Amino acid sequence: MMTDTISVSVEGAVKSFGGTPAVDGVSLKIRKGEFLTLLGPSGCGKTTLLNLIAGFLEPERGEIFIDGEAVTHVPPYRRSIGMVFQSYALFPHMTVAENVAFGLKMHKVPASEIGPRVAEALEMVRLPQMGPRTPRQLSGGQQQRVALARALVIKPSVILLDEPFSAIDKNLRADMQVELKRIQKRIGITTLFVTHDQSEALSLSDRIAVMSHGKIEQLSGPAELYRNPASSFVASFIGDINRMPCTVIGIEAGEVVLKANEHVLRLPKEHGAVDVLAAGSAALLFARPEELALVPAQGVEANLGEGVVDTHVYQGTHVDVYVRFGDGRAVRVRHPGFEALERFPAGTAVGVHANLAQAFVFPEK
Amino acid sequence: MDRLLRVLYGVLIGATLIYVTLPSLVVVVTAFSDKALLMFPPTGFSLKWFERAWTYDDFRKGMVNGLIITAWASCIALAVGTMAAFVIERFEFTGKRTLEAVLLSPLVIPHFTLGIAMLILASEISLSRTFSLVVACHVILVLPFVMRSVYVSLKNIDPALERAAASLGASPFRVFMKIDLPLLAPGLAGGWLFAAILSFNEFTATLFVTGQRTQTLPVAMYTYVREYADPTMAALSSMLIAVTVLFLVAANRWLGLERILSIEARH
Numbered sequence: 001m002m003t004d005t006i007s008v009s010v011e012g013a014v015k016s017f018g019g020t021p022a023v024d025g026v027s028l029k030i031r032k033g034e035f036l037t038l039l040g041p042s043g044c045g046k047t048t049l050l051n052l053i054a055g056f057l058e059p060e061r062g063e064i065f066i067d068g069e070a071v072t073h074v075p076p077y078r079r080s081i082g083m084v085f086q087s088y089a090l091f092p093h094m095t096v097a098e099n100v101a102f103g104l105k106m107h108k109v110p111a112s113e114i115g116p117r118v119a120e121a122l123e124m125v126r127l128p129q130m131g132p133r134t135p136r137q138l139s140g141g142q143q144q145r146v147a148l149a150r151a152l153v154i155k156p157s158v159i160l161l162d163e164p165f166s167a168i169d170k171n172l173r174a175d176m177q178v179e180l181k182r183i184q185k186r187i188g189i190t191t192l193f194v195t196h197d198q199s200e201a202l203s204l205s206d207r208i209a210v211m212s213h214g215k216i217e218q219l220s221g222p223a224e225l226y227r228n229p230a231s232s233f234v235a236s237f238i239g240d241i242n243r244m245p246c247t248v249i250g251i252e253a254g255e256v257v258l259k260a261n262e263h264v265l266r267l268p269k270e271h272g273a274v275d276v277l278a279a280g281s282a283a284l285l286f287a288r289p290e291e292l293a294l295v296p297a298q299g300v301e302a303n304l305g306e307g308v309v310d311t312h313v314y315q316g317t318h319v320d321v322y323v324r325f326g327d328g329r330a331v332r333v334r335h336p337g338f339e340a341l342e343r344f345p346a347g348t349a350v351g352v353h354a355n356l357a358q359a360f361v362f363p364e365k
Numbered sequence: 366m367d368r369l370l371r372v373l374y375g376v377l378i379g380a381t382l383i384y385v386t387l388p389s390l391v392v393v394v395t396a397f398s399d400k401a402l403l404m405f406p407p408t409g410f411s412l413k414w415f416e417r418a419w420t421y422d423d424f425r426k427g428m429v430n431g432l433i434i435t436a437w438a439s440c441i442a443l444a445v446g447t448m449a450a451f452v453i454e455r456f457e458f459t460g461k462r463t464l465e466a467v468l469l470s471p472l473v474i475p476h477f478t479l480g481i482a483m484l485i486l487a488s489e490i491s492l493s494r495t496f497s498l499v500v501a502c503h504v505i506l507v508l509p510f511v512m513r514s515v516y517v518s519l520k521n522i523d524p525a526l527e528r529a530a531a532s533l534g535a536s537p538f539r540v541f542m543k544i545d546l547p548l549l550a551p552g553l554a555g556g557w558l559f560a561a562i563l564s565f566n567e568f569t570a571t572l573f574v575t576g577q578r579t580q581t582l583p584v585a586m587y588t589y590v591r592e593y594a595d596p597t598m599a600a601l602s603s604m605l606i607a608v609t610v611l612f613l614v615a616a617n618r619w620l621g622l623e624r625i626l627s628i629e630a631r632h
Contacts, residue, residue, distance in 0.1 A: 056528060076531040083532035089525035093547045102543075103533030147529075154533060 005032040006068070007190035008158050013052055013062035022048040023059070024214030030158065033188040035181075039201040040211035041237070046194045047162060049211070053192065054160050055079050067157045077106075082151030082159040086166050088143040090135035096122070096146050097131035103154040121149040124183060141172045145179070152183070158190040165200065177204055198238050202226065210234050228270075232362035235286045242287050242331045244304070246361065250279040256361060260285050261305035261325060267356050282364045289320060289334035291355040294344055302351025304331070309348045312341055323352055389606055396599035403594055414600035424601060427585030431565050434496065434581060438503035439561040445504065446511030446560075447553060451545070453512075454519045469509045479505065480573030487574065494576030502574045506567060507560035514559065518552025519545075558616055562609070 008030040015023040023045045030036045038046035051057040053064060055076035064072045071079050082103075090099050100118045109117070122128050125145035135143055144164055151159055164180075165173045181204055184191050195201055201208050202222040209219045210233070218230040229235035236243065246260035255266040256277065265285070277283055295301040307323040310330055319340040321333045331352060344350060391405050396414055398407030418424060446468075452458075453465050471479060483502045487493040522545060530540045568583040575584050582605075590598055 054528075054532060056531075075536075076528070077534050077536050079532075081532050083529060085525040085529060087523050087525050089523060089529040091526060091530070091544060102530065102535075106530075106534035106539065150529075150533070160532075 006030070007032040007034070007066070008053060008192065009063075009065040009068075010049070010053065011063045011065075013049070013059040013064065015048055015052055015057055015059050021045075021214045023052060025062070026211075026214070026216055027062075028209060028216065028219070030190055030192060032190055035184055035191045035193065035204060035206045037193040037195060037201040037205040037208045038211055039195060039198060039208050039237075041196055044211040045214040046196075046211050048214075050160055050162055050192060050194050053158075054081055054083060080157040082154060082156035084144065084147050084151050084159070084161040084164045086163040088135070088140070088147050088167075090143055090147055090150075092135055094134075095131065096127070096133050096135065096138070099135065099146060100131075100150045100153050103150060107154055117153055121153040122146075124152070124187075125149045125179070140168050141176055144168060144176065148180070148183070152187065152189065156189075158192060161191065161193045163195055164193075166195075166197070173200075180204065202238070210237060212237075227358070229286075229360060232284055232286065235360055235362065240289050240332065240334075242289065242292065244285045244287075244329065244331065245364065246283050246285045248277045248279055248281050248283050248361075251277070258283065258285065258361060261327075263303055263305055265303060265354075265356055265359075267359055267361055276363055277361065283361050284364050285359060285361050287331075287354045287359040289332040290318075291358040292331060292333040293353045293355075294321060294323070294333055294335070294340070295351040295353045297349045297351045299351050301353045303356070304352040304354050306349060306351050307331075309344045309346050309350060311346060312344075314338065314341060323350060392599045393603045393606065395596050396603040398596045398599075401595040403596060403599065407596075414596040415604070417595075417597045418601040418604065421589070421597065423580070423585040423589065424582065427580055427582035430496075430575075430579055431581035431583075434499050434503060434579075435561050435564040437496075437500045438507060438564045439557055441500065442504045442507045442511045442560050442564075443553060443557045446508050446556065447515050447549070449508075450512040450515035450519060451541075454516060455524075468512060471506050472509045476506065476567070476569035477573065480570035483570070484573045493574075494579060496579055498574050499571065499579055499581070502570055503564040503567060506570060507563050510559045510563060511556040514552050514556030515549065518549045522548050554619075555616070558612070562612070 006029045008028075010026055010028040013023050013026050014021060026045075026049060028036075028049075038049060040046045048057065052059050053066075055071065055074060058073060062072070063070055066079055066081070090096075091102065094102065097118050100121050101114050104114045104117060118131065119128065122131060125148055127142060127145055127149070130138065130142065130146065135146065138146065147164075161180075165176050168176055177200060193201075193204060202225075205222055207219060207221055208225055210217045210225065212233050218225060218234045220228075220230075225234065225238055229238060232243075235241055244260050246258045246265070249257040249259055249264070251257070251269065254269050256269055257264065257266050259265070292304070297306045305325060307325040307330075310322040310324040312322070313320040317336065319335050319338055321335060321340050321344055322330045323333060324330045333352060395403060395405050395407060397410050397412070398404065398414070399409035399411035400407065449464070449468055453461055479502065483498060483505075484493065487495075487498045492498050526544055526548075527540050530544045531537075535543060565581075566583060567581075568587065571581055572584055572587065575581060580588070586598060586601065
């Protein structure tokens with residue numbers, strides 16, 4: 001980040017519905033100009049957290065600050081926020097220009113300034129001619145761009161986006177993401193983005209907070225999240241991954257030693273939650289499909305053991321080969337290109353090699 | 366077989382239409398009779414019953430009384446019902462379900478029960494036979510219809526619209542005025558129209574709470590029928606049918622009839 005000024009700060013926020021905590025003691029600092037994403041499955045509390053920051057909900061405990069000012073009990077209309085919703089939420093009885101002008105009127109901006117600022121905002125989202133139209137005459141993508149212009153035109157301290165692209169056609173979604181990123185970087189606005197779509201989060205965010213059961217499981221940059229997940233939940237939720245049961249033998253010389261599939265493996269100690277693993281306990285070994293490779297059966301390289309090729313899934317840029325072990329478990333091995341289709345036909349006996357420098361171990365829940 | 370079914374279907378539809386509209390047709394035709402008897406079909410043509418209905422003093426007074434009461438009752442019910450529906454639909458509070466049940470109860474309570482209750486209550490506080498008593502009674506009766514109409518319209522408003530407006534700096538009052546009210550307008554108009562028609566036509570409860578000075582048209586008609594049995598009633602009814610049809614055609618043009626009638630179909 002350019003600066004380390006904090007734009008939004010959440011401290012120990014708790015919010016429950018009917019006794020069940022939806023947000024369970026969350027603390028979070030969003031830096032000025034940062035694009036931060038709350039990522040998690042539905043019901044993880046990400047939308048509740050967004051609504052606490054927006055002011056549509058009040059926390060039972062904890063404090064919320066926007067630009068250093070405590071806003072915990074300040075209603076939404078007195079907070080400096082802009083919001084974009086999944087349903088676009090454009091006012092159907094107003095034209096596009098009136099929609100964009102609404103916030104300026106509410107903030108008592110002089111009438112002479114409103115026209116130029118609306119035009120500028122519509123220009124920014126590349127819809128300069130759409131002012132006189134009604135929302136109904138626009139496509140979903142266009143409506144969401146108008147909603148973005150409407151939220152940004154009042155120059156809020158932070159913009160909150162609640163699953164903004166979920167209702168948009170899949171082909172158009174990528175364009176919308178690029179567009180959002182472009183605008184966000186250009187005006188340098190602090191952005192809080194809520195989504196359940198991990199690829200969307202990975203491609204847009206400066207940092208991602210992965211949420212589960214009302215808590216933040218991990219808060220880090222996209223690459224770190226993918227390459228060094230902090231929990232089995234994060235490892236499973238972000239990207240494709242293989243999970244194999246294993247037994248911890250012990251920790252020695254900066255390495256964790258475990259046994260999986262009758263093979264002894266040594267992993268770098270910092271990969272996974274090694275501190276909580278007791279010798280002899282059951283654990284789960286995580287390895288991404290691209291960190292596995294097919295090698296000759298019985299070879300020394302086959303550190304995950306031998307199996308038989310079950311099926312292939314051809315994905316264009318790569319082939320996912322499913323190998324079934326003797327105990328019935330299958331792992332997914334990713335091979336770039338398409339050669340794997342011919343080299344490893346179904347029924348071939350193969351060995352599986354794992355790049356242990358990129359594998360993780362977490363306790364079995 | 367298929368053709369037979371289609372013919373039967375056509376007959377069923379035709380029969381239903383005739384069954385529903387026949388009373389109105391009979392009344393309208395009888396109104397043009399030249400005899401002082403309610404008979405069908407009439408033996409001659411005359412407009413004298415229309416003239417009598419138009420000039421009969423009690424009907425004129427009843428008409429004026431009815432319009433005054435209807436105007437007050439429908440407008441008060443619209444204001445109260447809109448607020449009640451908005452609060453019940455959008456906010457959580459203790460006693461919410463009870464309040465809703467109480468406000469909607471006139472739908473299932475017999476009108477004469479309400480009429481007697483209002484009469485007893487009014488004489489206790491010496492308000493009997495006043496206009497305000499009749500208006501109060503009608504407000505209670507038509508309130509559920511206004512509330513249902515507003516409910517339906519409110520449910521069609523995306524709550525994100527209100528949140529969007531709030532995020533743009535609009536206070537709750539301005540959100541209501543700038544967002545909810547314009548979007549509710551058709552539902553409000555429908556609810557008001559329905560309330561007005563119901564109030565104007567209400568008879569059972571009205572019979573208990575009106576006096577000679579405050580009697581509405583349906584009560585005046587009832588009094589008339591007890592004394593005479595000539596086609597004046599048919600003529601008056603024909604005029605009312607004509608006015609109602611005009612109203613509904615206009616309402617359908619501007620508001621969509623299915624929206625107004627959905628008040629009845631919901632729940």
